[in-house]
Amino acid sequence: MQITRSSIDTTKGPADWFTGEVYIDPIAAAPPPSRVQASLVHFMPGARTHWHRHPLGQTVFVTEGIGLCQRRGGSVEITSRGPATAVPMKAPATPASSPAPRACLPIVGLVD
Structure with missing residues (x-):
């Protein structure tokens, strides 16, 4: 087991x-051959990501607040603390914030 203390400061998205x-806030970037990366992402009111894809998919766990997410062409879904949201490989998606602040922990697999 290796315990790593993060020395990276919070950065603006x-x-x-x-x-x-x-x-x-970077949480984990496992050394090769692992391809897993995780960060704690804090959305201020009204902030959102642009439409994007993750070649190996993504799992998002909301840690505080309530937000919205959507797959292109699909309905808007409400996300809140608790259940994780799994975004399939290469699916275009965008999470969006509610009027209140929100934080989530996205976990992604990186491609070499």
Whole structure:
């Protein structure tokens, strides 16, 4: 077992990924051959991600607040603390914030 203390500060989410104020706390980036990465993402009121895809899919666990998510062409779904949302491989999706702040833990598999 290896315990790693994060030395990376919170960063502002890049404008080419997000609309509005979003802050990212890196949680885990496992060394190769693992491809798993996780961050705690904080959405301020009204902030959201742009439409995007994850080649290996994504699992999102809301840690606080209530948000919205949608697959392209699908209905808007409400997400809240508790159940995880699994986004299938290569599915275009966008999570969006409610009027209140929201935080979530997205877990993704990276492609080499």
